[in-house]
Amino acid sequence: MYRFANYNEPLINELVKSKKEKCKIPNLLPSSLKRKEKINIPNLDETQVVRHFHHLSQMNYGIDTGIYPLGSCTMKYNPKICEEIASWDDFTNIHPFQDESTIQGNLQIMFELERMLCEITGMDFFTLQPAAGAHGEFLGMLLTRAYHEFNRNFERNEVILPDTAHGTNPASVAMAGYKLVEISSTKNGTVDIDMLKHALSNKTACFMLTNPNTLGIFEDEILEISKLVHDAGALLYYDGANINAIIGRERPGDMGFDIVHLNLHKTFSTPHGGGGPGSGPVGVKINLEKFLPIPRICKNKNRFFFDYDVPDSIGKIKGFYGNFSVLLKAYIYIIMMGKDGLKETSEIAVLNSNYMKEKIINIGGYELPYKKLRKHEFVLSCNKLKQEKNIRAMDIAKRLLDYGFHPPTIYFPLIVKEALMIEPTESETKQELDRYINALVKIANEDPDVVRNSPNNTPVKRVDEVGATKNPILTWKMI
Amino acid sequence: MKFIPNSKIKDSMLKDIGLNDIEELFSDIPKKIGIKELDLPKGLSQLETNQKLRGIAKKNKSFHDIISFIGGGIKPHYIPSVIKTIISRAEFYTAYTPYQSEASQGFLQSMFEYQSIISEIMGMDIANCSLYDGVTALSEAVLMCTRIKKKKTFLIPGNISWEKKSVLKNYTKGPEIKIKEIAYDKKTGKIDLIELKNHIDEDISGVYLENPNFFGIFEDDVNEISEIVKGSGSLFVVGVDPISLGIVKSPGDYYADIVIGEGRSFGNPMDFGGSSLGIFACKKEFLRQIPGRVIGLTKDKEGKRAFCMALQTREQHIRRGKATSNICTNEGLCALASTTYLSWLGSDGLEYLSKTNFEKGHRLAKRIESLDSLEKVFTGIHFNEFVIKSEKDANIIIKKLLKKGIQGGLIIDKWYPELKNCMLFGVSELHSNDDIEKLVSALKEVTNV
DSSP states (O other): OOOOOOOOOOOHHHHSOOOOOBOOOOTTSOGGGBOOBOOSOOOOOHHHHHHHHHHHHTTOOOTTTSOOOBTTTOOOOOOHHHHHHHTOHHHHSOOTTSOGGGBHHHHHHHHHHHHHHHHHHTOSEEEOOOSSHHHHHHHHHHHHHHHHHHTTOTTOOEEEEETTOOTHHHHHHHHTTOEEEEEOBOTTSSBOHHHHHHHOSTTEEEEEEESSOTTSOOOTTHHHHHHHHHHTTOEEEEEGGGGGGTTTTBOHHHHTOSEEEOOTTTTTOOOOTTTOOOOOOEEEOGGGGGGSOSOEEEEETTEEEEEOOOTTOOOOSSSTTSOHHHHHHHHHHHHHHHHHHHHHHHHHHHHHHHHHHHHHHHHSSOBOOSOSOOSSOEEEEOHHHHHHHOOOHHHHHHHHHHTTOOOOEESOSTTSTTEEEEOOOTTSOHHHHHHHHHHHHHHHHSOHHHHHTOOOSSSSSSBOHHHHHHSOOOSGGGO | OTTOGGGGGHHHHHHHTTOSOGGGGGTTSOGGGBOSOOSSOBOOOHHHHHHHHHHHHTTBOOTTTSEEOBOSSOOOOOOOHHHHHHHTOHHHHTOOOOOSGGGOHHHHHHHHHHHHHHHHHHTOSEEOSOBSOHHHHHHHHHHHHHHHHOOOEEEEESSSOHHHHHHHHHHHHTTTOEEEEEOBOTTTOSBOHHHHHHHOOTTEEEEEEEESOTTSBOOOOHHHHHHHHHHTTOEEEEEEOGGGGGTBOOGGGGTOSEEEEEOTTTTOOOGGGOSOOEEEEEOGGGGGGOOSOEEEEEEBTTSOEEEEEEOGGGSHHHHGGGOSOOOOSOOHHHHHHHHHHHHHHHHHHHHHHHHHHHHHHHHHHHHHHTSTTEEESOOSOBSSEEEEEESSOHHHHHHHHHHTTEEOOEEOTTTOTTSTTEEEEEOOTTSOHHHHHHHHHHHHHHHHO
C-alpha cells in the first residue's frame, strides 16, 4: 500500500537566515529606481535546494503513484516519451518571434494538431491559443458575442446552462458579460427539453452543454436539443471536459455543436502539473471561423506561416500562441494512439467506469441516483451513510487516503447529495479497480469514528481548511 | 494496446457485469451520430514516434543554431540543471490541482513558498499561485480594480505590448469597461506625465504602468506617477520584468496596489511563448478580490503546520457565476520551476543576474549605436531591451542577418506605425561579449551595403 513520507520540512526561509544587506547597483540606473536592500530570499546551497524539494515531492500524490479517479478531471497516465520529446532543445529553446523560416517544425506541429483535433471533434477549424479549459470556455463566449454582433443581434444577452454544468461554465459566462439562465435536469439526470424550450428566446445567445454530462450520462436527446437551440437562433457550445467517453466513436460536430473546447491535459494525456500548464483549444464550425483569434496558422505548399490579417478576428486572448509544450505533448500522444488507439481509449474508459459502478452498487452502502448506464464517470451518493452512520462524502474521501488511494471528486455535481464522482479512466488495471472498490466497501462498513477521524497515514491529519479562509496566512511574512 | 491495460481482458470484464458486447455500453447514443472510424493514421510505435519527431525538430532553429537578439518581452535565460530534476518528480508533475490537501502537502508548501518569494520580490503583502501569463494577468488586474472601485474606466499607457492591449480589449468587452490610452513621450519612450494628468479623474478605477515598458525603458518618474494616481483615488497597477528586480526597487516601494508580470524567465524555457507564468501580487486589503488560486498556511487537527487552498469561496467551483475569476487550471508546474529557480539563485544570485542583464543591455546598445546608420530611438534608460532605428529598410537588415546565422531585433512598426524601421533588440546573461561583437560586425556589414 502506498505510504507518504512524513517530514517536518521547514520553509526555505527557515533553512537559513537571510541577512539584511545593501545592494551594489550599477551607477547608470536612475537613482529613483535603485533598490536599497537585498530581497528577503535565502541564499542556499544546491544540496539544500534539492533535498528540500525532494522531501516535498515525497509528500505528494500523482498519477504515477496510483489511481487518481477525480471525476471530470480525466487523470490518465502521462506517457514518458511525450515528456522527453517536449524537452528537446529544438522545441523548447525557440523564441516565438523568430523568423518563420526558423520555426517550420513548431508551425507544422501546430498546423497538424489543429487538423487532427478537427477530425476528432467533427469541427471545421481550431485555435490552440487558450491556456486552459476555462480559458477556452471564455473564448467560446467571446466568439458567441462576435458572431451575434456580426449578425446585428445585439439583444442576445443570455446563456443557458443545465444545473449539472461544471463550475467554470457559469464563471466564464459571467466573465464574458452574459446573463446566466440555469435549467434543472429531469429525473433521468438529463436536459429537461420542456425547460429548455421555455428558456430559449430571442434573447438566447448560446446553450452550453457537457455531453456526456457530469453525472456521466449521455444526453440522448442531443439532436432534438440541437434543433431547438438553432431554431431559436442561438449557438450550441460543447464543454469537452468529458470527451474521453466518446473519443474515436462520436463527435460533437456531428451532434450539432457550433463551438467545442477540449482539455489537452485531460483527454490527450498531458500532465496536470499540480494545476497547469494546461491547454484548452477551441474548435468551431465554418460560420465562426473568421472570428477566431490571431494569428491563424496557415500552409502554402510546403511552407507554414502565421496569418495576422484576419479583419473580423476578435484579436488575442493570451500572449503568443498558446502553451506550446502542452500542444506538442498532445500531438505526440495522438499520433501514437492513432484512430484505433483513440477508439480503444473511450471504450475501455467507459468499461472501467461501468465495471466499478456495477461492483459498488451491487455490494451496497452507496446509491446511484438517476439513470443506470453511465459513460466514463459515475456519481454515487453516500447520503444513506450520512443518515445512518453520520459518515459524509468528505470522510470517505479522507479515509481512502489511509488506504493509499486518491479520493474521487466530492460534492459535485450539486444535484447529488453527498456526491462521490468517480472517473477511473482507461489507464487502470482491473486489479487497481478492484482494490479501490474493496476499499470503498470496507469504509462503508467500518467503525464510523475511524472514518470520521481519518486520515491517519498522511503527512498531516485532517487539515483545518475553514481556518485557512477565516484567518488567511498566504506568505511567510504573514506568519 | 498502449497505456490501456484492460484492453486484453475486456470480454471477461464485460461478462463480470452481465454484458456481452462493448457496444451495449453505448446503446443510449443515437446511431445516427456515430462514425465508422476517424480519418487519422493508425498509431505509431514509440520508436517510430521518436523518429518522426526528430524529423520535425530538425526544421526548427533553436537558440543554439542561431544566436537570437530578439526582444518583445521574452528572452532565453540560463536554466540550472536543478530545475529539471525537481519538476520531473512525477509526484509533482502528474498531480492534479491540490483539492485534497492531506495528499498534496508537498505541492501546497512549494506554492506557499512561491507566493512568499513573489511577495518579497514585488514588495507586496500577498500573491496568488499563478495565472496563465503576464498578458492575461493585466486583464485580471483591471477586472479586479473594477470590482474594488466599482468604476468602469481604466487607464493604460501606449508603451505596452499590442498583445496586452488586444487581450485587455477582449477581457473588458463583456463587463463594458472603458480602456483609455495615455500617449507615451516620443522622445524618452516613457509615459507622458502631462497626458496622465490630463486623463486622470475620480471616475478612473486604476492606472497601469509598465516598468521597464515594452520598449525596454525604465519609468523612473515612479514617485511622481504614484502620487498622481493615488491622489485621484485610483488603484496603481504596475507590470514588471521580474529579472530586473534584483537591482530595481520593488513596486511596493512606490506604493503599487497590484503588481503583475511574466514569470517565465524564472527557470522556464522560452517554449515558443508557452508555457508561461502569470505573476499576480497585491496588498492584503484586496485579499478577497484576488483572482485565481491561493494557498494558505493552517493547522491539522492535532495542531501541526499544514497547507491548503484558501479562500476557495471566491472561486468558480464554489461561487460559480459570482466567482472573482473563471480560473481553474493555472500554471502550477511553471510556478514550481520558478520557486526552485529562486531558491537556487537566492537574493545574491538574483542581484547578480539582474545586474548582468542590465550591463549586457547597455553594452549591446552602446556597440550598436557606434554604427553609422543605427541609433537608439528613446533617450530613457533601458534594461535589457531597447529600440533601434535604422536609416535603411529594417526588413532587409533582418533578412541579411538571418543569412549570417543571426536573428536580429523584432520589427515593431506593424503595431506601432510611428516606429518605422525600428527594431526591438533584447539580450540576456546568455549572450557572451563575443556574441555581441558577432552581431555588431554583421550589422556593420549589412548596413554598409
